[in-house]
Amino acid sequence: MEQTMGKRIAANRKRLGLTQDQMAERLGVTAQAVSKWENDQSCPDIAMIPRLAELFGVSTDELLGVERQEVHTAQLVDPREENEPEGIHFQGENWEMKWDAGRKNSLGLAAWVLLTGALLLVGNILGWNAGLWDILWPTGLLVFGLCGLWPRFSAFRLGCGLLGGYYLLCNLDALPFHMGKKHLLPILLLLFGLSLLVDAIKKPANGRFHVVHNGNNAGKGESFCSEEGERFRCVTSFRENTRAIRLPRLSGGEAEVSFGQLRVDLTRCEEIADGATVRGKCSFGELDLIVPSSCRVEPDVSTTLGALETKGKPNPDAPVTLRLEGSVSFGEITVQYV
Numbered sequence: 001m002e003q004t005m006g007k008r009i010a011a012n013r014k015r016l017g018l019t020q021d022q023m024a025e026r027l028g029v030t031a032q033a034v035s036k037w038e039n040d041q042s043c044p045d046i047a048m049i050p051r052l053a054e055l056f057g058v059s060t061d062e063l064l065g066v067e068r069q070e071v072h073t074a075q076l077v078d079p080r081e082e083n084e085p086e087g088i089h090f091q092g093e094n095w096e097m098k099w100d101a102g103r104k105n106s107l108g109l110a111a112w113v114l115l116t117g118a119l120l121l122v123g124n125i126l127g128w129n130a131g132l133w134d135i136l137w138p139t140g141l142l143v144f145g146l147c148g149l150w151p152r153f154s155a156f157r158l159g160c161g162l163l164g165g166y167y168l169l170c171n172l173d174a175l176p177f178h179m180g181k182k183h184l185l186p187i188l189l190l191l192f193g194l195s196l197l198v199d200a201i202k203k204p205a206n207g208r209f210h211v212v213h214n215g216n217n218a219g220k221g222e223s224f225c226s227e228e229g230e231r232f233r234c235v236t237s238f239r240e241n242t243r244a245i246r247l248p249r250l251s252g253g254e255a256e257v258s259f260g261q262l263r264v265d266l267t268r269c270e271e272i273a274d275g276a277t278v279r280g281k282c283s284f285g286e287l288d289l290i291v292p293s294s295c296r297v298e299p300d301v302s303t304t305l306g307a308l309e310t311k312g313k314p315n316p317d318a319p320v321t322l323r324l325e326g327s328v329s330f331g332e333i334t335v336q337y338v
Contacts, residue, residue: 057224
């Protein structure tokens with residue numbers, strides 16, 4: 001039996017553990033309107049569809065019952081390339097980042113390994129004070145930049161190549177002036193912004209930078225927050241969002257942000273269990289965790305070119321301890337007491 005719009009709305013509401021009144025309050029409508037939707041007596045306004053999809057954490061197509069069909073553009077393929085992977089990409093867990101599709105990945109990898117090995121060998125012979133990591137990451141940045149200058153020029157790739165060469169010379173003590181690693185992130189962001197500006201002016205047929213999350217293009221933006229039992233889960237990418245968690249009792253949750261900003265407010269929870277654990281993950285963005293001063297946060301967060309900051313202080317006799325675990329890279333996690 002084909003499922004109606006009303007049945008899909010009801011199923012998603014029940015999946016999140018919301019009553020009709022709670023759902024109506026979040027959407028700014030009446031409970032009677034929600035009841036009519038679920039009984040197929042009326043349909044939500046077209047402007048309400050994206051809000052419903054965001055609340056449920058599903059796509060508008062899924063909410064409307066439209067099956068996705070992928071359409072692929074026809075391409076002429078060289079038989080010699082059929083068994084060779086195209087593009088340079090980095091993949092970890094359910095995230096994938098791609099740059100400049102092409103056949104340069106094998107050549108670039110070989111150049112990176114050869115250059116790193118050669119410099120390590122020469123360094124050992126001449127007694128350079130540079131370890132493996134001091135040579136590995138700048139040469140990777142250098143090769144990544146140079147491999148992207150052909151067949152199409154890229155200001156971002158050129159900047160990465162120059163930056164990698166500069167830090168390589170610095171680590172080999174070949175330059176008198178050294179910029180700290182704290183300058184690396186803002187410089188890369190400036191180069192990336194310049195590249196996006198050039199692309200916007202030229203309007204290329206296919207973008208060179210793609211971020212894929214769970215098989216979907218995350219560049220379009222993603223945001224959802226769910227509350228089930230005593231836990232919550234909030235995810236935001238390429239957007240700026242504030243989420244207030246309203247649980248009778250909080251025992252744990254997850255907050256994840258990438259290329260955006262996410263504020264998670266825990267002050268609306270009626271009770272926070274002692275020893276509750278929140279896992280936070282921040283990549284190229286900002287994650288703000290707002291907690292009541294009656295709760296003491298114990299952070300256990302690893303940072304990679306990122307920062308962990310605390311604003312305010314808990315009460316001296318705070319009876320509840322909240323554990324914050326996770327990681328931050330190229331971004332910042334802030335714990336704010338109110």
